[in-house]
Amino acid sequence: MRPKYREILRLKSLGFSERNIAHSCGVSRNTVSKVTNRASELNISWPLDHGMTDSALEELLFPREKSATDRRLPDYDYVRKELLRNGVTKKLLWIEYCELCRQSGDEPLMYSQFCEYIRKDEQKRRATMHIPRKPGEQIEVDWAGDPAHIIDPDTGEITDCWLFVGVLTYSQYTFVEAFMNERTGNWIKAHVHMFEFFGGVTPMLVADNCTTAVDHKKSDWYTPVLNTTYHELAEHYNTAILPARVRRPKDKPNVEGSVGKISTWITAALRNEQFFSLAELNEAIRKKLAAYNARQFQKKECSRLSLFLGEEQPLLASLPAAPFELAEWKQATVQFNYHISVDGMYYSVPYQYIKDKVDVRATDSTIEVFYNHDRIASHRRLYGRAGQYSTVTAHMPEDHQKYLEWNGDRFRRWADQIGTNTRKVVDAVLTSGRVEQQSYRSCMGLLRLAEKHTPQRLEAACERALSYSGRPSYKSIKNLLAAMKADPEAFAAPEQEE
Structure with a gap:
């Protein structure tokens, strides 16, 4: 688990003692002292820069290189916990401690010194006293x-x-x-x-x-x-x-x-x-x-x-401008369409995170997505009809972004260039669904049929399809073109009229 360097610096800025900081963060006082002293040497203070991640802060404070000290003190919290286990003795823990010192290049304590330090630590923890509290503390x-x-x-x-x-x-x-x-x-x-x-x-x-x-x-x-x-x-x-x-x-x-x-x-x-x-x-x-x-x-x-x-x-310190808003944390997997699902709604994340597991912070108003504690996306929370999408253009691959340029008017202008019957079919496809955008893939399919066949043949197929139904589908046009190619004589008359 990564040490809570960020939280230690925040609490230090509030004027807490090292004991209270250690208790709040679940670390030893040695760790608190080490972090605060190192931050002081580097002139690092709270608040941190907005872009400072936990990993960047750790690398800045303690670069990954060996450092030697005269004597390495035992980890008192670890020793107390291990001594509660059956069969674990101080002698065994001292041997393991010496091995850790050897691996890190530190000079270990003698066994008698090791035991004495542990004894003194236990005495300190057994001491009790009345602590007078200050008002507003x-x-x-x-x-x-x-x-x-x-x-x-x-x-x-x-x-x-x-x-x-x-x-x-x-x-x-x-x-x-x-x-x-x-x-x-x-x-x-x-x-x-x-x-x-x-x-x-x-x-x-x-x-x-x-x-x-x-x-x-x-x-x-x-x-x-x-x-x-x-x-x-x-x-x-x-x-x-x-x-x-x-x-x-x-x-x-x-x-x-x-x-x-x-x-x-x-x-x-x-x-x-x-x-x-x-x-x-x-x-x-x-x-x-x-x-x-x-x-x-x-x-x-x-x-x-x-x-x-x-x-x-x-x-007492003043209350913040707005009360705390309860957030619910969930985990989600980024789908192949670079969206995650939260309560039946879909929210985009950068496509580079496809198939990764992300953490989701959901409040009544906002959906935030985190990967390794770094926020990678934020959306206004959607309500109402299930299946709605909130998509940020920057999250899409470049070859997907070009499809945003398509709309119903552009499909109609393209259809006008081919013929009146093709325009009627495109109008029918665009109005076939409750939402126009749902039909864009069908219109794109018609566009590709025009590239595969001649515009004249597509116009003829649309004319014949309209004679069968007032609202032909993309699939019916595609099947009709395939039939015209397989048996051109059966469709000769419409092509001659064209």
């Missing part, structure tokens, strides 16, 4: 454990609804909203509504390590990887998402504490009320939430609301 989010309920007015069926909870760490000002499920779409929608409720954004957001936030297929215990849509939301609101570790409630203590209080002051307080729609439930939640935020702290002479309005809200 962080939000913690999670799904509440206890569901609320709505009743189907027709069947009486009771349906569980899940509560999303967001808490500003400093003031503990809280946002709550109910959703029908815990899927990604509702997770993203909840964040958008939460930011609007707070009226701003914090630089950091600590999220639960759930499937709606973290891609567990690409993650392990030490290196969580955000879902693509969730990472896009972070970029849109210019915040850094720090996934909490599994079964580590201390990573998000405020939201964990608030979840219990929400269960008491909102969920339990509404237990004797009946709701017949999600809108009714959320209206009742908003009333209870307003009272909860306005209630005085037990050990402070203020409330969550007064602390938020007085000290935290002024320090």
Whole structure:
């Protein structure tokens, strides 16, 4: 997996510590320090040039050449993970570490030094402390454990609804909203509504390590990887998402504490009320939430609301001009006609990518196509009748672009040069379909018949075909010409009249 150099530089520009950057990007602090120091040496800063791809940035920062250091430190994350496996010992990992050093030309640590470095790293990780939060610095989010309920007015069926909870760490000002499920779409929608409720954004957001936030297929215990849509939301609101570790409630203590209080002051307080729609439930939640935020702290002479309005809200970063638009990611294969299919519509990509698999980002308004993380095409999303095409001329091979010059008037002018009967047949073909462009291939076929046979013979064939039907097809003309060639005497009279 390619290191997240771009994300490291973005978070560094926001003023995050190396520890927070490492946690957000799923890399070691050594990697963060190495990347930021190297970028400083090369005068590379965020934002990057528009054309700077991930591969180009990697090559610029760390060209592929060997570099030697005095001592190579062990990869602590890798060591901790491997020691959890049966039969793996420090001695075995040290031998493998020495082999890696030998291959890269680095000088390894002695075995006793290797063990000492690992021991010190474990001691640092076991240490805990209270970290005072600054106003406007962080939000913690999670799904509440206890569901609320709505009743189907027709069947009486009771349906569980899940509560999303967001808490500003400093003031503990809280946002709550109910959703029908815990899927990604509702997770993203909840964040958008939460930011609007707070009226701003914090630089950091600590999220639960759930499937709606973290891609567990690409993650392990030490290196969580955000879902693509969730990472896009972070970029849109210019915040850094720090996934909490599994079964580590201390990573998000405020939201964990608030979840219990929400269960008491909102969920339990509404237990004797009946709701017949999600809108009714959320209206009742908003009333209870307003009272909860306005209630005085037990050990402070203020409330969550007064602390938020007085000290935290002024320090929140402004919301972007437009709210985040939920995007759906799909994979598609470029067809031989250099188009991809998305929900029954077809969108062009450069013909050089025929048969390649591409990633598609679909929003309500836009279709974007990516290959190896580089955008190669963008279209306005099509709606309505299935089977519509959105084609960019530059995506077509040159020999295909010439067909764009053809239109109904040009086919009619060509037919006039041959004869009135040919013009009538072309008119019939052009009006045979619901869309004129669908008949261009048939008209092109007639053009090629004129090149294969004489114009006089084509005019005669069209005249005879019109005597059989008022709307002859390209295929009937083609078959008639073949018959005239095979048995010219049977068609002598029409040719003599011509």
